[in-house]
Amino acid sequence: MATKMRAGIVGAGIAGASCAGALAAAGWEVDIFEKARGAGGRLSSRRMEEGWASLGSPFISAKRDPFRSQLRDWVRMGWLEAVRGNIMKGRATVSWTQAQLQNHYRPLIEPSQLVRNLMGTARLHTESRVARLAPRTIQLEGGAVHGDYDCVICSVPTPQAIPLLEGLPRLQERLQHDTRYRPVWSFIMRWEGGPPADVIQFDDELLNLAVRQADGEGVWAVHSTHAFAETYLDVSKEEASTRGASALMGLLALPWPVEVEAAHLWKMALPTGQHDGFWLGDRENRVALIGDGIAGAGVERAWESGTRLAQALVQAEAELSH
Ligand SMILES: Cc1cc2nc3c(=O)[nH]c(=O)nc-3n(C[C@H](O)[C@H](O)[C@H](O)COP(=O)(O)OP(=O)(O)OC[C@H]3O[C@@H](n4cnc5c(N)ncnc54)[C@H](O)[C@@H]3O)c2cc1C
Incomplete structure (x- = not known):
């Protein structure tokens, strides 16, 4: 019997998960190492008494076909629905097109579950922080080494990938000049009253977006602007929450105080700059990099970077075995 191809993947965000699932579906044996307690990465949520609320990306959107068809599958499964309702931009009610929210969906199940489901039969190792990558090998913090991979895939934001690549200087060098990420403070807030909207796009220096x-009841995901997060990069959650809540009360002229249920600083929320490719590879050492730092900002680009790399690996394997 032919031995199975093996991949080791660092990071269980949507890029790592889509790559893992596509490789597993092609018969590869796949390990995913994730430093957090579960999958999802920036598609994360916070549990509350009544259910859950988005802490990371509140929307999933698709501009192109492969991801559109993935989203249609999720809609059929009852895991996603098109964004509907009233949208406000500044103080005006606007259409979907004006708000640029066509083809936007919101998860009906926890977004981390969407990501988990993408992995198929791949093995997820949680609370496993990777310290270093080498050809065919992944070394965890604490020293455990997992090896003998036909491909090692790094699917973490670029600034977090650079220190892992000490032993792979050519790949590390290609990353040094690249991508800068900008931060966002993300809050889960609860308030009474306010405008009859479901999505509010603020035209403001402090706050960017609120999504019901x-x-x-009355629970919203609220995102700061990059400028707010850059100014309050080092403050406590309490201070950021107070500043975010008072900005919101002013913008919506709310009569009652806003409750902040959770606050999270995403130091690397969104990468800047244009990206043409979907993945970066070091063929000789069998290491590849994926994720939005390589492919460009957003859930769709991240998903596509994972599936495109998986397709290329499966095709290369098929060509070798003929
Ligand atoms: C507040 C916010 C709002 C957003 N809004 C939108 C939006 O409206 N639309 C949109 O398309 N996109 C949006 N995004 C961006 C989108 O969420 C990301 O582009 C996408 O989820 C990136 O996926 P990824 O797999 O590349 O990275 P990530 O999701 O960051 O996954 C990387 C994973 O690697 C893990 N990791 C890192 N280092 C290590 C290590 N050393 N060892 C093990 N594991 C490690 C991390 O824990 C993480 O789980 C938003 C993001 C944020 C934060």
């Missing part, structure tokens, strides 16, 4: 959450 399905679970919980």
Whole structure:
């Protein structure tokens, strides 16, 4: 019997998960190492008494076909629905097109579950922080070494990938000049009253967006601007929450105080700059990099970077075995 091809993947965000699932579906044996307690990465949520609310990306959108068809599958499964309702931009109610929210969906199950489901039969190792990559080998913090991989795949934001690549200087060098990420403070807030909207796009220096959450009365996911997060990069959650809540009360002229249920600083929320390719590879050492730092900002580009790399690996394997 032919031995199975093996891949080791660092990071269980949507890029790592889509790559893992596509390789596993092609018969590869796949390990995913994730430093957090579960999958999802920046598609994460916070549990509350009434259910859950988005802490990372509140929307999933598709501009192109392969991901559109993935989203249609998720809609059929009841895991996603098209964004509907009233949208406000500044103080005006606007259409979907004006708000550029066509083809936007919101998860009906926890977004981390969407990501988990993508992995198929791949093995997820949680609370496993990777310290170093080498050809065919992944070394965890604490020293454990997992090896003998036909391909090692790094699917973490670029600034977090650079220190892992000490032993792979050519790949590390190609990353040094690249991508910068910008931060966002993300809050889960609860308030009474306010405008009859489901999505609010602020025209403001401090706050960017508020999205009403399905679970919980009056619960909203609120995102700061990059400028707010860059100014308050080093403050406590309490201070950021107070500043975010008072900005929101002013913008919406709310009569009652806003409750902040959770606050999270995404130091690397979104990468800047244009990206043409989907993945970066070091063929000789069998190491490849994927994720939005390589492919460009957003859930769709991240998903596509994982599936495109998997397709290329499966095709290369098929060519070798003929
Ligand atoms: C607040 C916010 C709002 C957003 N809004 C939108 C939006 O409206 N639309 C949109 O398309 N996109 C949006 N995004 C961006 C989108 O979420 C990301 O582009 C996408 O999820 C990136 O996926 P990824 O797999 O590349 O990276 P990630 O999701 O960051 O996954 C990387 C994973 O690697 C893990 N990791 C890192 N280092 C290590 C290590 N050393 N060892 C093991 N594991 C490690 C991390 O824990 C993480 O799980 C938003 C992001 C944020 C934060």
